[in-house]
Amino acid sequence: MSTGTLPDVSRDDASLRAFLHGLPGVDQVGAEARAAMLSTRSIKTTSKQWAIDTAISMIDLTTLEGADTPGKVRNLCAKARRPDPGDPTTPQVAAVCVYGDLVATAKEALGDSGVHVAAVATAFPSGRASLTVKLADTKDAVAAGADEIDMVIDRGAFLSGRYLQVFEEIVAVKQASAPAHLKVILETGELATYDNVRRAAWLAMLADADFIKTSTGKISPAATLPVLLVMLEAVRDFRASTGRQVGVKPAGGIRTSKDAIRHLVMVNETVGEEWLSPDWFRFGASTLLNDLLLQRQKLATGHYSGPDYITLD
Amino acid sequence: MPFDYAPAPESRAIVDIKASYGLFIGGEFTDATDGTPFKTISPSSEEVLAEVSEAGPSDVDRAVKAARRAYTGVWGRLAPAERGKYLYRIARIVQERARELAVLESLDNGKPIRESRDVDVPTAAAHFFYYAGWADKLDYAGLGPAPRPLGVAGQIIPWNFPLLMLSWKIAPALAAGNTVVLKPAETTPLTALLFAEICQQADLPPGVVNIVTGAGETGRALVEHPDVDKVAFTGSTEVGRAIARAIAGTPKKATLELGGKAANIVFDDAPIDQAVEGIVNGIFFNQGHVCCAGSRLLVQENVYDEVLDSLRRRLGTLRLGDPLDKNTDIGAINSAAQLARIRELSDVGESEGAQRWSPPCELPEHGFWFPPTLFTGAGQSSRIAQEEIFGPVLTVLTFRTPEEAVAKANNTPYGLSAGVWTEKGSRILWMAGRLRAGVVWANTFNRFDPTSPFGGYKESGFGREGGRQGLAAYLTRGGPGA
Numbered sequence: 001m002s003t004g005t006l007p008d009v010s011r012d013d014a015s016l017r018a019f020l021h022g023l024p025g026v027d028q029v030g031a032e033a034r035a036a037m038l039s040t041r042s043i044k045t046t047s048k049q050w051a052i053d054t055a056i057s058m059i060d061l062t063t064l065e066g067a068d069t070p071g072k073v074r075n076l077c078a079k080a081r082r083p084d085p086g087d088p089t090t091p092q093v094a095a096v097c098v099y100g101d102l103v104a105t106a107k108e109a110l111g112d113s114g115v116h117v118a119a120v121a122t123a124f125p126s127g128r129a130s131l132t133v134k135l136a137d138t139k140d141a142v143a144a145g146a147d148e149i150d151m152v153i154d155r156g157a158f159l160s161g162r163y164l165q166v167f168e169e170i171v172a173v174k175q176a177s178a179p180a181h182l183k184v185i186l187e188t189g190e191l192a193t194y195d196n197v198r199r200a201a202w203l204a205m206l207a208d209a210d211f212i213k214t215s216t217g218k219i220s221p222a223a224t225l226p227v228l229l230v231m232l233e234a235v236r237d238f239r240a241s242t243g244r245q246v247g248v249k250p251a252g253g254i255r256t257s258k259d260a261i262r263h264l265v266m267v268n269e270t271v272g273e274e275w276l277s278p279d280w281f282r283f284g285a286s287t288l289l290n291d292l293l294l295q296r297q298k299l300a301t302g303h304y305s306g307p308d309y310i311t312l313d
Numbered sequence: 314m315p316f317d318y319a320p321a322p323e324s325r326a327i328v329d330i331k332a333s334y335g336l337f338i339g340g341e342f343t344d345a346t347d348g349t350p351f352k353t354i355s356p357s358s359e360e361v362l363a364e365v366s367e368a369g370p371s372d373v374d375r376a377v378k379a380a381r382r383a384y385t386g387v388w389g390r391l392a393p394a395e396r397g398k399y400l401y402r403i404a405r406i407v408q409e410r411a412r413e414l415a416v417l418e419s420l421d422n423g424k425p426i427r428e429s430r431d432v433d434v435p436t437a438a439a440h441f442f443y444y445a446g447w448a449d450k451l452d453y454a455g456l457g458p459a460p461r462p463l464g465v466a467g468q469i470i471p472w473n474f475p476l477l478m479l480s481w482k483i484a485p486a487l488a489a490g491n492t493v494v495l496k497p498a499e500t501t502p503l504t505a506l507l508f509a510e511i512c513q514q515a516d517l518p519p520g521v522v523n524i525v526t527g528a529g530e531t532g533r534a535l536v537e538h539p540d541v542d543k544v545a546f547t548g549s550t551e552v553g554r555a556i557a558r559a560i561a562g563t564p565k566k567a568t569l570e571l572g573g574k575a576a577n578i579v580f581d582d583a584p585i586d587q588a589v590e591g592i593v594n595g596i597f598f599n600q601g602h603v604c605c606a607g608s609r610l611l612v613q614e615n616v617y618d619e620v621l622d623s624l625r626r627r628l629g630t631l632r633l634g635d636p637l638d639k640n641t642d643i644g645a646i647n648s649a650a651q652l653a654r655i656r657e658l659s660d661v662g663e664s665e666g667a668q669r670w671s672p673p674c675e676l677p678e679h680g681f682w683f684p685p686t687l688f689t690g691a692g693q694s695s696r697i698a699q700e701e702i703f704g705p706v707l708t709v710l711t712f713r714t715p716e717e718a719v720a721k722a723n724n725t726p727y728g729l730s731a732g733v734w735t736e737k738g739s740r741i742l743w744m745a746g747r748l749r750a751g752v753v754w755a756n757t758f759n760r761f762d763p764t765s766p767f768g769g770y771k772e773s774g775f776g777r778e779g780g781r782q783g784l785a786a787y788l789t790r791g792g793p794g795a
Contacts, residue, residue: 024582024583024584024585024586025582025583025584025736026584026586026587027584027587027736027756029587029756029757030584030586030587030590030591030756030757031586031587033590034586034587034590040427040431040639041318041639041640042318042321042639042640043318043319043321044319044320044321045319046319047316047317047318047319048319050314050316051316054314054316233586264316265316268316269630273314273315273316276314276316277314
């Protein structure tokens with residue numbers, strides 16, 4: 001595929017469909033075997049240290065509960081700024097990710113720390129609302145100070161082949177979310193096949209997503225390594241044909257340091273070090289941070305402390 | 314920021330290598346009566362690992378006699394279910410001692426620990442488990458009721474998968490009721506000798522398995538021994554021919570698993586990322602020391618650039634180095650002699666006008682190393698497109714139509730394996746019916762399973778190993794008229 005063809009593919013449903021269905025297929029067995037092989041990489045000592053700090057700096061520390069309160073969010077923001085109060089060398093996380101109504105609270109709590117505020121929008125997590133509502137949701141979060149918007153695609157439209165509708169929605173949300181960065185959640189657990197994951201990834205990138213994100217965290221399975229592999233291949237190929245680099249965010253189900261390190265290994269060996277920064281790779285996670293801190297302390301002191309020595313939030 | 318992986322070496326402490334090894338005959342380690350001891354080295358460092366006995370003709374004779382005694386006295390009469398129990402026991406011990414076997418295999422052979430740990434040893438155990446199940450079900454092997462064992466099998470295995478090839482040979486032979494004398498390759502005898510200890514640990518009756526170490530002369534003595542009923546050989550086509558000549562006119566049966574020059578065929582509708590993985594796995598797995606390696610890549614011309622770009626990028630991520638490092642993808646070449654052959658054929662490739670390419674790759678100072686290498690611009694007539702290199706060297710060719718792909722793939726004296734990459738199921742079946750290769754992989758490569766028969770067409774040999782078909786190599790047809 002050449003760069004020249006890309007601008008035209010979204011002119012109508014048929015062209016978009018032809019383009020997305022013309023992407024090379026994904027062999028499920030092969031993709032899963034490759035992911036499993038990369039999971040056997042053994043990351044020790046200095047490289048583990050580096051990976052843990054890098055992973056911490058890539059976290060979108062997330063709380064997306066109906067029971068969220070300003071108090072809970074303020075606590076989370078304090079944790080985001082200083083994940084380990086006992087060790088000032090611990091990097092801060094990349095962002096705090098909340099529902100739109102708590103953006104202002106988070107923004108205030110984070111101040112000039114450099115930690116971003118990300119807001120889920122567009123009738124997250126189902127996306128089942130009219131475009132008008134989705135855009136209002138988005139604008140509301142941006143107005144409250146969100147630096148990043150995490151939107152969901154309309155999986156129903158995608159699965160029924162209305163690609164242009166999905167495309168146009170993303171374009172509209174992108175416009176509404178400026179100047180915030182836009183992450184597009186594919187909800188890969190509902191897309192079911194890797195071919196669909198690849199198509200949805202391309203669709204989002206064609207619609208000018210800054211990041212593509214696996215999941216809302218509300219659907220199982222959420223982020224899996226083979227899905228990440230397919231998405232990484234997509235951003236790699238997209239950059240090769242358009243010159244534009246798009247970030248990737250796996251979210252949901254990544255709870256242990258080991259898991260996070262496997263993700264970083266996959267980034268390293270699929271797209272390379274250019275994606276190994278919080279500008280281009282994020283983890284959407286709530287409990288991951290504490291396991292990373294536990295492992296970080298273990299590396300520094302030589303022994304495990306225990307959950308009571310890591311703050312809850 | 315670069316993500317450098319710190320060294321992650323597997324510990325050698327788990328394996329206890331003796332200074333010297335005798336021959337395993339009649340259930341015991343014995344000194345060789347003739348022959349000169351030789352050293353086995355670690356190809357990644359050239360460090361001497363152990364001294365190994367060379368079995369001379371009289372030692373081979375002792376081993377065959379021990380096998381005959383065990384066949385007529387014990388093993389041939391044992392209730393089939395009891396034979397199965399021994400094989401299950403061996404399988405379990407192989408699993409229990411898996412790490413030890415994996416470390417030893419990587420030390421002696423040079424292959425990455427990831428492969429010995431994740432492929433060689435588990436697949437070897439799986440072979441014993443699989444054939445253990447056959448031991449009391451031979452009536453259903455498709456060879457008529459009550460098929461009979463052949464007797465004493467002389468088995469000669471190569472250095473590329475020492476333990477795995479041992480299991481391919483010994484498991485079906487024993488399940489069928491034969492006894493064996495096995496000769497491992499001279500550069501990789503150690504896991505076979507450890508397997509001898511496992512036979513002791515399993516209380517296998519003495520003489521059922523005998524291991525004689527040595528080089529070509531030991532092999533010749535075994536093949537030519539008059540009391541051997543069956544010769545099973547895996548190795549080069551050249552030696553295979555010599556074996557076929559040696560046993561011609563004798564009642565000995567033979568199965569030969571020889572060389573290959575497999576085509577890995579990538580169509581324009583292939584899942585490209587997985588095809589690239591398959592190409593890498595096809596030729597760089599085990600440093601290309603694989604008889605069924607996909608050493609010829611046939612790419613459809615309209616996706617040539619895309620596939621080659623991806624392939625080059627992927628080769629740039631391969632990690633070459635210490636075989637015991639858990640992150641190593643490419644280990645050492647098994648011997649100085651093999652390295653010389655790979656170099657020679659690669660030089661020929663260049664002098665014939667093909668373009669040689671390797672990713673930036675630092676080779677260790679000691680030991681035998683060759684970087685992953687691609688040749689483009691080679692013709693079907695190039696020697697690197699015709700001869701088996703048995704190293705990490707891929708020759709890239711192109712085709713335009715399915716007919717041309719089949720014609721080029723079959724245009725080789727060999728016929729061991731082939732790979733087809735396309736998302737179109739009907740094309741896979743069409744291709745598989747026309748490719749003259751014992752194994753055709755579809756959208757994968759170098760996958761082995763004990764239930765699946767493996768073997769060649771043409772100069773890649775005859776007979777099948779694995780599966781129900783693999784039993785035929787060690788049984789004669791039973792029932793009326795047998």
